[in-house]
Amino acid sequence: MLEKIWLSPPHLTGRELEYIKDAFDKNWVSPYGDNIDSFESKLESYFGVPDVALVNSGTSAIHLSLIVSGIGMGDEVIVPTLNFAGCINPILYQGAIPLFIDSEKDTWNIDPVIAEEVIVAKIKAGKKPKAIIAVHLFGTPCKINEIMALGNKYDIPVIEDAADAIGSTFDGKKTGTLGKLGIISFNGNKTITTSGGGALISSDPKLISLAKHLSNQARTLKPYYVHDAVGYNYMMSNILAGIGTAQMDILDERLKRRREIYSIYNSELSNISSLEFPEEIAGSHANRWLSSIIIKPPASRNLLYDHLASENIESRPVWNPMHLQPAYKDYPYYGNNVAKELFDTGLCLPSGSAMTDSQLGRVIESIKRYFK
Numbered sequence: 001m002l003e004k005i006w007l008s009p010p011h012l013t014g015r016e017l018e019y020i021k022d023a024f025d026k027n028w029v030s031p032y033g034d035n036i037d038s039f040e041s042k043l044e045s046y047f048g049v050p051d052v053a054l055v056n057s058g059t060s061a062i063h064l065s066l067i068v069s070g071i072g073m074g075d076e077v078i079v080p081t082l083n084f085a086g087c088i089n090p091i092l093y094q095g096a097i098p099l100f101i102d103s104e105k106d107t108w109n110i111d112p113v114i115a116e117e118v119i120v121a122k123i124k125a126g127k128k129p130k131a132i133i134a135v136h137l138f139g140t141p142c143k144i145n146e147i148m149a150l151g152n153k154y155d156i157p158v159i160e161d162a163a164d165a166i167g168s169t170f171d172g173k174k175t176g177t178l179g180k181l182g183i184i185s186f187n188g189n190k191t192i193t194t195s196g197g198g199a200l201i202s203s204d205p206k207l208i209s210l211a212k213h214l215s216n217q218a219r220t221l222k223p224y225y226v227h228d229a230v231g232y233n234y235m236m237s238n239i240l241a242g243i244g245t246a247q248m249d250i251l252d253e254r255l256k257r258r259r260e261i262y263s264i265y266n267s268e269l270s271n272i273s274s275l276e277f278p279e280e281i282a283g284s285h286a287n288r289w290l291s292s293i294i295i296k297p298p299a300s301r302n303l304l305y306d307h308l309a310s311e312n313i314e315s316r317p318v319w320n321p322m323h324l325q326p327a328y329k330d331y332p333y334y335g336n337n338v339a340k341e342l343f344d345t346g347l348c349l350p351s352g353s354a355m356t357d358s359q360l361g362r363v364i365e366s367i368k369r370y371f372k
Helices: 016-026 034-047 058-068 085-093 112-124 144-154 205-215 238-248 251-269 301-310 338-345 357-370
Strands: 051-055 076-080 097-101 131-135 158-161 181-185 198-202 291-295 346-349
Touching: 016 034, 016 238, 034 051, 034 198, 034 238, 051 058, 051 205, 058 085, 058 158, 058 181, 058 198, 058 205, 076 085, 076 112, 085 097, 085 131, 097 112, 112 144, 131 144, 144 158, 198 205, 238 251, 251 291, 251 357, 291 338, 301 346, 301 357, 338 346
Parallel strands: 076 097, 076 131, 131 158, 158 181
Antiparallel strands: 051 198, 181 198, 291 346
């Protein structure tokens, strides 16, 4: 049987074990220790922010960002429908209401025009949305300048879900740093990983301080347990932070390889009339976490997916829009079915930075054979 080619597997350096061993040697196997301090410091330096909150998942980071932004029961949050559930569930944890906004075709991200129409209508109805979550899907920056302009115009905080987008930039500024708050994921399939984990980023150290407090069960500095708020067990382990510390050292290499993979796919396959490769808009620099393509009808995304699977190549359809999911179907949706069209025709190709040239060539040849 042919070797399995995975969509986006972890890519470790080998140095991770040094930091993990250090945690074991010092018996710091809790959410405290040198690795936590080192990983936070490297992230602060990379993003140019005064403080970072390390947490146990990107979902936790989203949840904390909503809490420190004051989102609560009955509040409404603007959010793209072409999205992952980890961005939506924290809205519901808070008893808030997601307002699902369609995609625009340039970046596949939230459509600023529709978002503004919804904001204006909601304000006229006497209920202004309390936050906008801007997602950088698959590492491609959304039209963040337009989204930030909406936030400023209507005084609505913007939270960047940059879970996929470490290393992506817009107008030279790193995604995750453009909004009031930003989140990063270090899940096992991300550009760099801690196996599971995330980070909350902000230029406002007071927000990060509050998030850290809440992530540690809202414990006060007493020799006994005193809690001044409802808190959460969201802290990252010192062991996992060791993995992240090592991963930060090779981040630039991983980013370079992901973009190289996309470039090779584009170069080798763009002459196939049934395929369309999304291009970067002006000012955008995508990390290409996942190389994604459109399979134009009458060609079939599903049949190409099945063909790749038959050759032991993992691919993945673009996210199924949230407003079409059983868990979220009763929440409002605004748009023209662009996200549904992207779901029906979009496919993510193997994009892992550990993928060899030989493996990449095998994927390309498989796709070429399918379209012969």
